[in-house]
Amino acid sequence: MRVSIICAVVVAAVPMVASAQDRNAGRNMAASCAMCHGTDGRGATGYQPLAGMAKDELVRKLNGFRSGATPATVMHQISKGYTDQQIQLIAEYFSAQKK
Numbered sequence: 001m002r003v004s005i006i007c008a009v010v011v012a013a014v015p016m017v018a019s020a021q022d023r024n025a026g027r028n029m030a031a032s033c034a035m036c037h038g039t040d041g042r043g044a045t046g047y048q049p050l051a052g053m054a055k056d057e058l059v060r061k062l063n064g065f066r067s068g069a070t071p072a073t074v075m076h077q078i079s080k081g082y083t084d085q086q087i088q089l090i091a092e093y094f095s096a097q098k099k
Contacts (some may be wrong), residue, residue, distance in 0.1 A: 026093035029086055032078075033094075041094045051097035054058035 034040075036047045043049030052056065064070030065089075066079040082090065 011089055025086075026089035029082070030090050030093045032095055033090075040097045042097070042099070049099065050094040052099040053091075055088075055091045055095040058094055062087045063089065 006036045021034070030041065030050075033050065036043075036044055036058075038044040041050030041053075044052070061070065062075075062079045062082070065072050065075040068076060070076075079087070
């Protein structure tokens, strides 16, 4: 019976660990955006700030660049390097940042 309780506690804790890893993964991938979009997406001069942007809007924009539907200078190349899941994580990270 004790083994069952311990297993139940461990299984219940797994989603919390995974979500923390996802947050870190999103933050780590978003770091590559800092050169143009500023630290934590707060916007470097001349570039659109990403901090606080709605997650769905950012996903839509990145997918537009990736598909070629939205014209870009380099974003079409950068966005092709991310999977759908990675784009979701990046968008989640930026949407959670304060402007």
